Amino acid sequence: MSSWAPWFGARGGILSVHVLGISGSMRGPSATRRAIEIALKGAQEAGAITDLIDVAEAGLPFCDGRLNEDTYPAPVQRFRAMVQNAQGLIIGSPEYHNGYTGALKNALDLCSSSDFEGKMVGLLGLGGGAIGAINALNQMRIVMRGMGAWVLPHQVSIAYSQDADPENDQLFRPQINDRLTKLGAEVAKFAKLMAAGIIDVRGIQEV
Numbered sequence: 079m080s081s082w083a084p085w086f087g088a089r090g091g092i093l094s095v096h097v098l099g100i101s102g103s104m105r106g107p108s109a110t111r112r113a114i115e116i117a118l119k120g121a122q123e124a125g126a127i128t129d130l131i132d133v134a135e136a137g138l139p140f141c142d143g144r145l146n147e148d149t150y151p152a153p154v155q156r157f158r159a160m161v162q163n164a165q166g167l168i169i170g171s172p173e174y175h176n177g178y179t180g181a182l183k184n185a186l187d188l189c190s191s192s193d194f195e196g197k198m199v200g201l202l203g204l205g206g207g208a209i210g211a212i213n214a215l216n217q218m219r220i221v222m223r224g225m226g227a228w229v230l231p232h233q234v235s236i237a238y239s240q241d242a243d244p245e246n247d248q249l250f251r252p253q254i255n256d257r258l259t260k261l262g263a264e265v266a267k268f269a270k271l272m273a274a275g276i277i278d279v280r281g282i283q284e285v
């Protein structure tokens with residue numbers, strides 16, 4: 079089934095959409111991953127089926143710029159299949175030297191822009207400093223635009239992330255938890271509108 083096919087139930091209602099979280103930290107345990115899990119819970123509560131892929135576990139090789147991405151080994155094909163199967167994505171990264179991680183960029187470079195085109199994307203980032211992950215978020219937004227994805231205005235930047243304990247359920251302040259939950263719910267909401275054909279951003283080209 080095409081990833082664009084609407085999921086209609088017997089009475090014509092939309093059954094569900096898939097929202098995939100992509101965690102861009104190679105660290106374990108990772109606060110970024112935990113933040114994505116909270117956002118995915120928000121997507122679930124909004125009716126989405128969710129999944130998560132962690133670049134630390136994905137076993138991806140480096141992108142070598144080959145023209146045919148289909149010839150990369152199985153972990154790349156698995157990663158791409160998960161992206162292709164999703165109608166919405168929640169992408170998160172720690173801020174590394176005012177940017178997002180090389181591991182995440184590599185994972186994105188292994189994909190074709192057609193894997194992301196027209197998908198609804200929510201972004202989150204974490205930084206150890208006072209300004210959070212604003213630079214990483216802006217860079218992710220630019221790259222997503224380059225891949226044809228539709229990035230929601232709402233995003234979550236988490237500052238002083240070293241104060242968070244990734245193994246603790248109460249990892250973030252309640253306000254941050256609420257923003258993460260809202261991020262997931264919004265991705266699910268707009269992905270559903272796309273799947274239902276109520277909005278259709280496919281094929282809209284740059285002018």
Ligand SMILES: Cc1cc2nc3c(=O)[nH]c(=O)nc-3n(C[C@H](O)[C@H](O)[C@H](O)COP(=O)(O)O)c2cc1C
Pocket residue numbers: 103104105107108109110111172173174175176177204205206207208209210211239240244
């Ligand atoms: C190589 C490296 C560079 C970093 N650069 C920044 C930075 O520029 N700004 C910042 O706020 N935090 C920076 N940090 C801190 C991380 O963003 C922070 O520890 C983050 O929470 C790690 O997320 P994780 O637990 O998901 O790996 C850096 C950490 C590393 C390892």
